[in-house]
Amino acid sequence: MTSDLPSHSSAIEEKLERQHRSHASLNxxxxxxxxxxxxxxxxxxxxxxxxxxxxxxxxxxxxxxxxxxxxxxxxxxxxxxxxxxxxxxxGRSDWGDQWQSGGSPEPPTLVFKREDLQRIWKWEIASGHYPSRRSLPSKLGLTEPIVNPATPPQLVAIKPSRYRSPGAEIVTEGRGIGPKRVYLDIQSLPPNVAYPPRPVPGSVADLDHVMKHCDFGTGKYVRDCLEMLRLGGGLDNGERIRRGHSLDSKYIYVEQNATTPVTEPAIDQEQAPLYRRPLPGQKGKPDPNEGLIKKKGALWEPSIILPQPLVHRPAQSLPEACDPENPRVFHMFWTGPFTDKPYLALMSFLYTQNTGIHLKEWPADSRVCRPQFWLWINPGPAASVPNPNAVRDMFEKLKLSPWASPFLHPRFKNVIHFKLWNTTEQLDNIHEIKDEWRELQDSLFNSGGHIISVKKKVVASTSVSSANGTTTATTTVDDDDLLNRAGSKSSSSYDRLSVILSDMARFVLCHRFGGIYLDADTILLRDWEELWGWKGAFAYRWSRLENYNTAVLRMNKGSALGSFLFRTALKNGLDFHPMTVSRYTADAHLEGLLLRLPDALFDAAWLNTENYQRDRPPQPYFTEFGDFFDTPQQNSAAPHALGFHGFFRGSYSYHFHNFWWKPFDPSRNFPDLGPRFKAGEDLARAALRREKLQALAAAARSVTTTGPPKPIPSVLVDEEEEELVSDKRDLDWSTVMKRTFEGYVRGERPNMYGEWIEW
Structure with missing residues (x-):
């Protein structure tokens, strides 16, 4: 047996060889x-x-x-x-970003004056949308502290007068007047330790604490973040390991119900504190917008008009379980045929969220706010206009789709809703832009400044001659053309227009209805109760870059932040690409109002796929997003052995980044939900069988060089035998996740919290 390693008969021989190598290096x-x-x-x-x-x-x-x-x-x-x-x-990321951008900074996007930025901050804080102790930007130029009803009182260090600079003092700290917080130690109690407990109704995640333990910008590891999230959320369910050091994992709290609700006086829009700090050596009146860089060629926006701020109230003081100003709605946007991708997103929703389908009837006095899932269907290509019968046609197609029809079952009618997306109707209901957006309709598909024009559609015309000598002109539309695509069928035929439309749709839906938007390539991994309790807006970090990824987006209905974003986007070509939105908030010093959470919460594999933190990766270890669908052989024992429990435990969701054309379960690419949904399963099985027959026929034609092609059998094998023969020996992660969710609906296993579905 030969070896590539060097071998030496003695230490002297090895030393002589090293000297020889050293001498050779000198030459x-x-x-x-x-x-x-x-x-x-x-x-x-x-x-x-x-x-x-x-x-x-x-x-x-x-x-x-x-x-x-x-x-x-x-x-x-x-x-x-x-x-x-x-x-x-x-400085790897900054240097790399400058190199990629050619060293030239992006042009400014700001169109709001400093006084308007101050009013936006004051409105959001007064409404309870900033439950954080993080400092406010000094560039705001605030001269008075802002009272914060969402944070408890705390001691504020005041500088002695001899250390204060002359002139108006810039204030960067708020003043908390909110209810006290009680941090929870959430654990499963014996004997019920097989499954984690549901979160406490009305609990809140302290995202300041999460940032402390999870922020990649401060050197925190995804693996350590997930441990903190897992322990603090009680997801270890009786498997807690004693640690040699104390890990501060308590990040979930409840607000004590005050005897009288905290109210904040209305903001006087005319008396908002302005930037009055005098400049050294400056004569005359200082510029109130000094230090702000306005968009080139744009005019300042007129003074922003905002409604009265909302009243922040703890969940325990609400008359009902759900806060009408904070609706618990997950939004998702989908274009094209209904496939296994939105199917699995909805299945993960049923498996993880507190929908109440484990109860015969939802209790009228329940203190749990029941979440809903609104799936918005764009019926055709992104650039098309829906017909008058679009709603009826949409439900007819859903009934015929094996992937969608199960969710029309009456058991899910209170938690899953299909809604028709109409771009014109949606934009007309955003009052900030409803009178002006049509001026940009020819360039509506704007992504990062790259505009795809849909003004003209090119169709091919052909002439068909009939037997009687007449000629008929027909037009054909290429379904694979960029303007006519409805869904992504492969990596080469990517539905770019629908992706751009969804960039805008998420902000429209959250600003109009409130709630949380999820990309369709998202799987929920745990209950989001405490994230709903945190009333601020958030997205998450774009891996190593200090930019947003809006695959998860939380915004409040009709908020001042939303008004700012739509007016700013209108003046910048209605560009809602997440990189551009990052510029909007950075230029206006509003990043704190749209918190950029660590991607460990929603996208725990991203840093590893970009070659970061591979020295201490989380479980599972993905070096590319395709590993979710095609698990490498050396790690292929993990999915079946660990199952759902071992998949990024602690994360709230997983984002598998597109791969629309890859089936979750290639050998069983149909909804496997048991006898109740057998009709849809049979349709999907028949379609899968036809695809296999076509593949076999194509393979036979490719190998047959002479003579007629070999006959293809009409039936492959018996169904049960087919499952045994074609099933992959080592199941991939995507397959395990799909079959886990389906086992819950079939009644073969409980959900992740030990609850059995009640039909």
Missing amino acids: GWTRPVSLPIPGVRSRRLRILLPNAGPFNQLRVSRMRRKRGPLLVALACLAVFFTVLVVTKSF
Whole structure:
């Protein structure tokens, strides 16, 4: 047996070989040089310099005198490049971003004055939409503290007068007057330790605490974040391991019900504190917008008009379980034929959220706010206009779809709703832009400044001659054309228009109805009760970049933040790409009002897929998003052995990033939900059988070079035998997730909280 490792008969032989290698390196093109590091006596910097040895025969004697200065120059050059490389590695993301953008900053997007930005902040805080102790941006120029009814009182350090700068003092801290918080130690209690407990109704996630333990920008690992989320949420359910150090995992709290609700006086729009800090040496009245960079060529927006702020009330003080100002609605947008992708998103909703389908009747006095899932269907291509019968046609197609028809069952009628998306109707109901958006309808599909025009549609015309000699002109539309695509069938035929439309749709839905938007390539992994309790707006981080990813987006209905975003987007071409939205909030110093949560909460594999944190990855370890559908062989034991319980435990959801064309369960690519839904299953089985027959026929034609093609059997094998033969030996993660959710609906297993569906 041969080995690639070196072998030596003695230590002397090994030493001689090392000396030989060292001597050979001196005769090579480079040679190592050690230089002292200033301030560090114990270490030296080892760099490689060009070796002058190969050039000895080419030199003349008069060049030997200049070898010393030449080596010094080369050493200085090497040090310069070393410093450059080190600087790049320490500031990797910023340096890389500047390189990718050509070093030129993005143009400003701001169209609101400082006084309007202050009013937006004051309205959101007064409405209880900023339950955070994080400091406010100094660029706001606030001269008075803002009272915050969503944070408890706390001591505020006041600088002595001798340390205060002259002129108006800039305030960056709020003043909490809200109810006290009681942090919960959530655990399963014996003997009920087989499943985690449901979250406490009305509980709230302290996202300041989450940022402390999970922020990638401060060097936190996804693995450690998931442990904190898992322990604090009680998801370890009796499997808690004693740790040698104390991990502060309590991030869920309830607000104590005050005897009298905290109210905040109405904001006087005319007396909002303005930026009055005088500039050194400046004469005359200071510029109230000094330091803000307005969009080039744009005018300042007129003073923003806002309604009276909402009244923040703890969940325990509400007369009903659900707060009408904070509806618990998950939104999702879908275009094209209904497939296994929205099917699995809805299945994960039923498996994880407190929908009450485990009860015969929903109790009238329940203190649990029952969540709903609104699936918005765009009936045709993104650029098309729905016909007058679109709603009826939509439900007819849903009834005939094996993937959609199960959710029309009466058992789900109170929690799952299908709704028709109409772009014109939706934009006409956003009062901030309803009178102006039509001016941009020819460039409505704007993504990051790249506009896809839909003004003209190109169709192919053909002439057909009949037997009587008449000629009929017909037009055909290419379904695979960019303007006519309805859904993504493969990586090469990507429905780009629907993706761009969904970028805008999520902001429209959240601003108009409130709630949380989810991309259709999202699977829910736990109850979101405490995230609903946190009333602020949020999205999550774009992996290593300090930008938003709005695959998860939470916004409040009719909020000041929403008004800002729509007016700003209107002045920037109605561009709602998440990178552009990041510029909107950064230019206006409103990033704190749209919290950028760590992607560990919703997208725990993203950093690993971009080659970050691979030294301590979470479970499972994905080096690319395709691993979810095609689990690498060396890790293929994990899905079946660990199951749903071992899939990014602690995360609220998982985002598998597109892959619309990859089936979750290739060998059983049909809804497997038991006798109640057998009709839909039979339709899907028949379609799958036809696809296999067509594939076999194509394979037979490809291998047959002479003679007629071989006959294809009309029936492959018996159904049960087919399942055994075609099923993959090591199941992938996507397959395990699908079959887990389906087992719950079939009544073969409870959901993740130990509740059995009640039919």
